[in-house]
Amino acid sequence: MKVHIWGLGYLVKSGSGNIDLDGNIVSYFKSLSQLADRLNVWIPLPKGSPLIRSEDFNINFYRTNRFFVIFSGLRLLFHSRGSHIFLFMPAASRIAIFVPLYKFFSKSLTVYLADDPYALADGLRLSKVPFVKSLYLLLIKQYLKLADRVIVRGKYLRGLASRHNENVEITVPITKLIDYKNRKLLGGQNSRFNIVTLGRLTWEKGYKILLDAYSEWLHKTDVCSNQYKLTIGGDGPDAEAIKKYVKELNLENSVAFPGWILSEESKMQFWQDADLHVLPTINTEGVPRSIDEAIINQVPTIASAIGGIPEEYANNEICQIKPNNTKALLKAFEKMVDFRNYNQYLENAKIRREYLLKLPSAAEQHFSIIQIHLS
Template identity: 30%
Template structure:
C-alpha cells in the first residue's frame, strides 16, 4: 500500500533523448519511489532556446503552486546544478517555504565550487541563504560535504551516493570481450574526450585491432576533426546519444570503460560500468575516488595525463586476468554500495525524518 505522502521532484530535462545526468537520475529515482509514494516529477527545463525555457519554467511554477495547494502531506525534493539551474530552483525553494512544505535541496554539479568561487560576495551570500532555507541538503560525496562546510554553512549536508540499475546481461568474463574501449557521456574537454582520443593513438601503435567507441552528444564535430587529423577514422566510432538498451549492449561487449574527466560530481556511467564487471579507468576528480578504489576496483589517473591514460589502457589490454579481477571487484563494490535500491532506501529515511 502506498504512503499518502506526495513527493514533488523538481528537475531539469534536457535533450531529445531525456537528458543529462540529473534528468536520468531523477527519472529512475521517481520510478523507484513511486512504488511507495505518490510522486509528481516537475520538469523546469526542456529546451535550450530562451523562449522555450521561459515557457517551461512558468508552467512548472504553476504546476508546483497547484501541488502545494493540495491538502496532502508533501515534501519537495529539488535537484539542482549551478548558475542558472540554481537560480531557477531557488524560486521553488522560496515558493515551497511560503507553503511551509519541507524542502530537500539535492546538489548535482561537477562545477558548483568553481562557479561559486567566481561569484561576488553578495551573490555568494544569496546562494547561502537559499541553502539555509532548505530543511535538508544532499550532496554526492564526502569531498563535496567538506567543501560545503567550508564555504556555505556549518550545518552538515547529508551524503547520499548516486545509485543505478544493474545493467549486467550475462556472466561472460571481460577477457572474452572485444578489444573495444568505451566512453559514455557528453563529448568535450570536461569529460576528457580529447585526452582519450590522443591517448588512443598510442594504443593503436600496439593494438591495431583496438576500437574506441564514443557514445554521447556534445562537441562531436571537434572530436571528429581531431580523430581525422590523427588518421584514426577506421578505429574510432561516434554513436551520438544512445538509449538504454544500446548502452547495455555496449557495456556488456566492451573490454574497458574510460572516463578521463576534468570535472565530475558522481558520474552515473561509472556505476553502470561497475555493474557490468567492466574494468574502469578514470580520474581523481569529484566523487570518483569514493566510487572506485584505485588499483582494486578500477584504475585512477590525474586528469589530463595523456601518457598515463594510454599506459593504463595498454596495461589492461595486455592483461586479461587483471581485467577480470578488477571487473569482479568493481561488480562487488557496485552490489555493496551503489545499487539503486540502496540509494532509494537512504532517501526514504530522509523523507521520514522530515515528517
Template identity: 25%
Template sequence: MKIVQIITKLDTTGGAQTHVIALTKQLALDGHEITILTSKGALIYQPLNEKNISIIQLQHLKWAINFVADIRAFFEIRSILRRINPDVVALHSSKAGAVGRLAAFSLKLPTVFTAHGWAFTEGVKPIKRWIYQQIERAFARKTSKIITVSNYDYLLAIEKKVVKKEKMTTIHNGIQSYSNKPSFSQNKIPKIIMVARFEQPKRQDLLIEVLSSMNEQEWQLVFIGDGREMEAAKALSLQHDIAHRVTFLGSRDDIKTQLQQADLFVLLSNFEGLPISILEAMRAQLPVIASNVGGVPELIIDSKTGYVVDHDIQVIKERLIQLLENRDLRLQLGHAGFRYFEDRFSFNSMYDKTVSQYLQAHNEKKEIIDVTILDHH
C-alpha cells in the same frame, strides 16, 4: 506521499536524469504520487500510462541563466506547486535547484536538494566557483535537507561553509543489479568505451589526444553521448588520423548492451559528482580508468578495480596500454569492480536512504506547523 521532482533537463541522458527516472519509477511502484517538472524538449523518458507518474514541461525553465526567463520560471513553478500542494519537493541540478527552491520556500513547502556535484567544485574557474559558492550558501538556508552524492562533495560544502552539517547527508548513487550476470566480451581488437555527454566538464578530447599517440597498439574506441562539443571531437579524431578507429554513436538507449560489448571503460573529466556511468561500467564487469576528481576515488579502488588518473597524457597512456595488452588483468579488475559495486552501490540502499530524507523533511515541516497551531490556540 505526494512528491514533486524538479530537474532542469530531461532531454539528455546524464547521471542526474538517470537517478531521477530510477527513483521516480520505484517511488511510484511503492504508491507515492510523483510529478516531474522539467524544461521543454524531447524527453528521454515518457511515463505513458504508468500509474502515479506525470511529467509537466515548463515553458520558462532554461538551462542558461536568463533573468527574465528565470523570474517567469519561478512564478510558473510556484503556481504548479500551489495547485499540487506536495508533501515534499525534491530538486536536482543547479538551475532547477535554485528557482525551484525559491518557489517552494515561498509556499513554505519542505525541500530536499540533491547536489549531483557542486558548481563550486575544483576544476571550475575561480570566479565562477566563488559566485556559485555564494549562491549555494544563500539557497541552503531555504532548504530542508541536502543530499550529496559523494563524501568529497559533503566535505567540500563543510569546508566552504555552504551548508550546516545537520542539514546534509551523503547518499552514494546506486543502480539496479543485473538479474543475471553479464557475459564477457570477446573482441579480437579491445574495445574502449566512454559514455558521457559532449559538454563541459567531460574530456573526450583528452582521450583522443592520448590514443592518437598509441598507433602501435590495437584498440577501437566508442563514444556514447551527444552535445555541443561532438563535432569538435570528430574533427580532432580526423586531425589526428584516427577517425577510422573511433565510432560516435550519439545518445543511446541500449547502454547496457553497449557496455557488455566493450572491454574497457574510460571517463575523463575536469570535475564530477559521483558518476553513474562508472557504476554502470562496474556492473558490466569492465575495468575503469577515470579522472581523479570529485567522488571518483570513492568508486574505484586504484589498481584493484581500475585506475584513478590525473590528466597526464603519459600516465593515462601507460594505464591504457597495461589493460589493452593484458586480457587477464582486464578480467581481474572487472571482476573486482563488479563485487565492489554489488557490496557498496545497490539501488535499494540508495533508494531507502533517499526516501528517509524525504520523510524527514516532510515530518519536520509538519511538526513546525503543528507547533505553530498549538501556540496560536
C-alpha cells in the same frame, strides 16, 4: 501529496534521431510518482525541440536562456504552497535566489547534490564580473543551509554538505541491468578490444584528451586497426565537433558513436561488449554513475582523479590519472592492456562490487528517504 522536481531531466537524441527524455531519468520519475499524488517535473527545453508528454507525471518545460529559467523559478514559486520541492543542484543554482521563498511556502525542501557546486564557480559565464562569483557562493551556502534535508552523491559531497546541514543522506547512483554471472569477460561478443565511455558529449568531459591519447596509442603500438575500437556513447552540444575531430585524426574506422543508450536492453549490450571504461573529465565530477555501473559489470575503469572520485575510490578500485593529461592517459592504456594489471583492478573492485549489488537503484534509495521524511 504534491511533489515538484526542478533541475533534473534533459532531452536526448536516439540513434534514429528521435528526441526523448533520458531513460534512466524517466525510470526515476516513474518510481517517485508512485509516492506522490501528483508529481511535477521541470525540464529545460532547447529551442526547436518537440514537447514530450508522460502519463505517469506532469512535465513543465522551460526554455534554456536566462530569462525563461528565472521565469520558471517564479512559476515554481506560485506552485510551491503546500508542496514538497526537490531541487537538483548544481543545475537549480540558477533559481537559488528563490530558495528562501520555497522554504517558506512549501511543506518541505530537499536539495539533491550531484556535483561540487563550488568547483563550478569559476566556470560561470559572468564569473569575472565583480561580486558575481561571491553572490553565487553565498547562494550555495544558503540553499544547503535552508534545505530540510540534502541528498548527496558520494562521500566527498557528504562532507561538503555536512558543513551547512545536519540532515545529509548519502546515495549511490546505480542502474542494475544485466545478469552479472553471465557476462563474458574480455571482448563481450566482439573480437575487438572495446574501450568505452558514456556521458554528455562536451569538451569539458575530456574527449580531446581521450582521442589524442587513443590515436597516439594506436600509432605507438602499431596495432592492426581492427584489433581495438573506441565507443563513445551519449550525445551533447559538442557532439558534431567531437566527430569532426575524429575525422581529423583519421580514426573513423575505430571510433563508434552509438548515441544515447536509452533502453535497458541497449545499456545491457553496451556493458556486455565493453572491455575497458574511460572517464577523462577535465572539469569536475561528483560520483559518476558510469564508474559503478562498470564495476558491477566487471569492466575496469580509467578515470580522472577529480571531484569526488579520489575519495570514493580510495582503495585502488579504479586506475586514477591526472586530469587533462594526454601522457597520463596514454600510460594508463599501456598499463591496462597488460592483463595482470587489468585483472588486479577487477580484484580490487570486488568489495565495492559486492556492496553495490546489495543496494537498490538510485530511485529506490531516494524513494526510501522520501518515505521516511515525508510520511
